[in-house]
Amino acid sequence: MSILVTAATLPDGTTTDLLVDDGVVVERGTGLSRKGATVIDASGLTTLPGLVDLHTHLREPGYEQSETVLTGSRAAASGGFTAVHAMANTSPVSDTAGVVEQVLALGERHGYVTVRPVGAVTVGLAGERLSEIGAMAQSRAAIRVFSDDGKCVSDALLMRRALEYVKTFGGVIAQHAQEPRLTEGAQMNEGVVSGELGLQGWPAVAEESIIARDVLLAQHVGARLHVCHVSTAGSVEVVRWAKARGIDVTAEVTPHHLLLTDELARSYDARYKVNPPLRTNEDVLALRAGLADGTIDIVATDHAPHPAETKECAWGEASFGMVGLESALSVVQASVVDSGQLEWADVARVLSSTPARIGQLAGYDAPFAVGSPANFTLYDAAARSVFAVDHLHGKGVNSPYLGTELPGRVVATVHNGYPTVLDGRLVDAETVAAGVRRG
Amino acid sequence: MRHLLSTRELDRATAVGILDVAEDMADVADREIKKLPTLRGKTVVNLFFEDSTRTRTSFEVAAKRLSSDLVNFSAKGSSLSKGESLKDTAQTLAAMGADAVVIRHASSGAAQVLAQSNWIDAAIINAGDGTHEHPTQALLDAFTMRRRIHGRASRGHDLDGLRVTIVGDILHSRVARSNVWLLQALGASVHLVAPATLLPSELANWPVTVGYDLDEAIRQSPDAIMMLRIQAERMSAAYFPNAREYGRQWGLDDERLARLGPDTMVMHPGPMNRGLEISAGAADSSRSTVLEQVANGVSIRMAVLYLLLASETVA
Numbered sequence: 001m002s003i004l005v006t007a008a009t010l011p012d013g014t015t016t017d018l019l020v021d022d023g024v025v026v027e028r029g030t031g032l033s034r035k036g037a038t039v040i041d042a043s044g045l046t047t048l049p050g051l052v053d054l055h056t057h058l059r060e061p062g063y064e065q066s067e068t069v070l071t072g073s074r075a076a077a078s079g080g081f082t083a084v085h086a087m088a089n090t091s092p093v094s095d096t097a098g099v100v101e102q103v104l105a106l107g108e109r110h111g112y113v114t115v116r117p118v119g120a121v122t123v124g125l126a127g128e129r130l131s132e133i134g135a136m137a138q139s140r141a142a143i144r145v146f147s148d149d150g151k152c153v154s155d156a157l158l159m160r161r162a163l164e165y166v167k168t169f170g171g172v173i174a175q176h177a178q179e180p181r182l183t184e185g186a187q188m189n190e191g192v193v194s195g196e197l198g199l200q201g202w203p204a205v206a207e208e209s210i211i212a213r214d215v216l217l218a219q220h221v222g223a224r225l226h227v228c229h230v231s232t233a234g235s236v237e238v239v240r241w242a243k244a245r246g247i248d249v250t251a252e253v254t255p256h257h258l259l260l261t262d263e264l265a266r267s268y269d270a271r272y273k274v275n276p277p278l279r280t281n282e283d284v285l286a287l288r289a290g291l292a293d294g295t296i297d298i299v300a301t302d303h304a305p306h307p308a309e310t311k312e313c314a315w316g317e318a319s320f321g322m323v324g325l326e327s328a329l330s331v332v333q334a335s336v337v338d339s340g341q342l343e344w345a346d347v348a349r350v351l352s353s354t355p356a357r358i359g360q361l362a363g364y365d366a367p368f369a370v371g372s373p374a375n376f377t378l379y380d381a382a383a384r385s386v387f388a389v390d391h392l393h394g395k396g397v398n399s400p401y402l403g404t405e406l407p408g409r410v411v412a413t414v415h416n417g418y419p420t421v422l423d424g425r426l427v428d429a430e431t432v433a434a435g436v437r438r439g
Numbered sequence: 440m441r442h443l444l445s446t447r448e449l450d451r452a453t454a455v456g457i458l459d460v461a462e463d464m465a466d467v468a469d470r471e472i473k474k475l476p477t478l479r480g481k482t483v484v485n486l487f488f489e490d491s492t493r494t495r496t497s498f499e500v501a502a503k504r505l506s507s508d509l510v511n512f513s514a515k516g517s518s519l520s521k522g523e524s525l526k527d528t529a530q531t532l533a534a535m536g537a538d539a540v541v542i543r544h545a546s547s548g549a550a551q552v553l554a555q556s557n558w559i560d561a562a563i564i565n566a567g568d569g570t571h572e573h574p575t576q577a578l579l580d581a582f583t584m585r586r587r588i589h590g591r592a593s594r595g596h597d598l599d600g601l602r603v604t605i606v607g608d609i610l611h612s613r614v615a616r617s618n619v620w621l622l623q624a625l626g627a628s629v630h631l632v633a634p635a636t637l638l639p640s641e642l643a644n645w646p647v648t649v650g651y652d653l654d655e656a657i658r659q660s661p662d663a664i665m666m667l668r669i670q671a672e673r674m675s676a677a678y679f680p681n682a683r684e685y686g687r688q689w690g691l692d693d694e695r696l697a698r699l700g701p702d703t704m705v706m707h708p709g710p711m712n713r714g715l716e717i718s719a720g721a722a723d724s725s726r727s728t729v730l731e732q733v734a735n736g737v738s739i740r741m742a743v744l745y746l747l748l749a750s751e752t753v754a
Contacts, residue, residue, distance in 0.1 A: 314546030
């Protein structure tokens with residue numbers, strides 16, 4: 001199919017028409033026309049490359065009551081994403097070639113986004129034996145990111161071996177940095193608020209000490225390390241120090257850690273219960289500064305859908321996690337774009353080209369160039385609305401932003417040359433799946 | 440007052456008001472017929488997700504003295520122990536027409552979650568939520584202190600200038616948290632004593648002074664010293680080496696008791712570990728308020744039930 005985007009303002013500020021044919025950008029310029037093309041007027045909108053999430057929980061197989069590959073893909077497309085990396089804490093765990101190929105195939109069939117499975121580092125996420133990293137790397141899913149996310153690879157020897165072994169296959173370990181003994185029973189950030197609320201603390205040092213150990217291990221064995229959801233000011237300092245020493249480390253921050261603080265726990269509303277926990281305002285400011293100066297490489301959502309009943313209960317009994325795909329771009333705008341710390345070109349970097357590079361996902365290095373795959377999203381940064389349940393398109397409604405006014409609206413998303421969102425509405429599943437087959 | 444969730448929401452006038460109503464309720468206990476018709480036709484539910492015979496019984500006696508219908512909904516052997524959620528339980532109680540729910544729950548914030556929800560419209564009384572608060576315990580403690588000082592002429596008084604030392608597991612104590620906020624509202628000053636492991640990591644916002652040394656705190660001759668119960672499981676989690684060392688460093692033994700002033704109140708929320716945080720001599724001394732605290736608990740809980748349930752019909 002053909003798509004003609006008129007008057008697109010690209011992240012670098014230039015304005016151009018974009019003509020898309022058979023999945024790729026075929027022409028740029030002004031006054032373009034194509035008979036029979038779907039025309040999208042992008043004037044007044046910000047055109048961004050298709051967003052790439054390095055940290056998504058799609059829950060399938062095993063936890064389909066929380067999310068499926070289809071519903072999570074729809075949530076992703078509605079948030080402007082064209083690719084997501086699906087974390088391995090499924091049931092069965094994504095620790096074999098068979099499971100990751102199944103997740104890959106589900107993503108391909110539905111077609112809203114490119115689904116890149118993440119392989120587990122250890123069998124069953126148990127932290128005891130390496131999973132078949134080679135088999136997953138060489139499977140049809142061609143896994144390059146390995147993570148026990150949800151659990152930390154806390155055993156120092158196993159982490160060392162994982163960093164070394166994954167080098168063999170050109171992969172990267174994405175570490176969920178959480179010292180398990182320091183966080184037994186932890187419910188929220190350890191600090192002023194946890195002391196008053198009587199909720200067991202999750203101290204910053206439990207994250208920082210693991211990051212410090214891991215960057216030294218990565219240096220020692222000459223491996224690449226990615227740190228998931230960095231949440232504290234001290235972690236930013238450790239990563240900055242590691243990069244200054246030339247250690248090959250990348251780091252991500254979630255949108256919620258850029259905007260929300262542990263003060264919200266005073267409501268005991270379990271929508272604010274997340275792991276790592278919401279931290280203090282000082283941490284939020286350090287994370288924003290770290291993202292702005294490049295210490296933190298990317299924003300990743302840690303989209304974590306849960307059934308309603310696991311959040312409608314006492315804090316201590318509730319699940320950890322928030323959905324984030326649908327709100328990510330708005331929250332990034334609210335936290336670091338509107339404050340002037342990031343330009344839209346930086347947003348394109350931290351939410352598209354760099355996560356694609358870390359995940360070794362092809363086709364995102366030269367967005368909008370003639371010949372590049374047509375993955376982009378059109379975003380109305382001037383819009384404002386109160387975030388509501390009808391903004392959510394996955395199964396989870398555990399968003400911390402419900403009832404909050406947020407800027408921005410995704411008007412259209414194009415994945416591999418076919419639209420998944422048009423006029424602010426998701427294209428239906430059959431049409432999208434047909435687009436995949438044609439592509 | 441719609442609910443009682445935390446002492447933090449009580450200002451001085453409200454707190455003194457509750458204590459004064461409790462004085463009226465205490466008078467009822469001295470009558471031949473210890474019963475008021477005030478809450479006839481009201482249904483009070485004791486919703487105890489955690490066992491606590493003392494607190495549950497105290498609320499039960501209080502509710503019955505006010506002539507309300509009291510229903511015990513306890514965890515053992517009920518749907519609560521079979522994993523029924525707080526939400527389903529609350530909606531069930533709402534459907535049965537509960538006017539007040541007294542909730543004890545192992546999770547901090549459970550009472551607040553219930554009060555904020557649209558699951559049930561009843562007045563919610565926090566009877567202890569996790570390691571957060573236990574407001575009626577703090578109220579009965581304040582009531583006990585006020586009576587020791589002012590006797591039968593307590594009405595209208597706050598605790599201005601009173602110096603209270605709280606000793607023990609502050610980190611996990613809902614009694615300590617509720618006392619800190621209430622004592623501050625009433626004008627008392629609070630000093631906390633504990634090993635560093637059993638203090639919250641950040642105390643800058645707490646209206647208290649903090650020390651590690653019990654003997655030093657005793658030298659300051661406080662007006663009241665409140666010993667908190669030590670849970671055995673804290674030892675296995677390395678908060679302190681063993682009971683012997685804890686008792687030696689932070690226990691109120693006979694020798695320390697002797698160094699306290701003759702009028703210093705010795706308080707304990709119960710149940711006591713005699714010989715660990717408090718010696719038998721201290722627990723049974725004339726300075727001990729332990730049994731008064733139990734008796735006053737009924738008066739305080741009558742006052743709270745009355746203020747939440749009777750005054751709404753008056754107003």
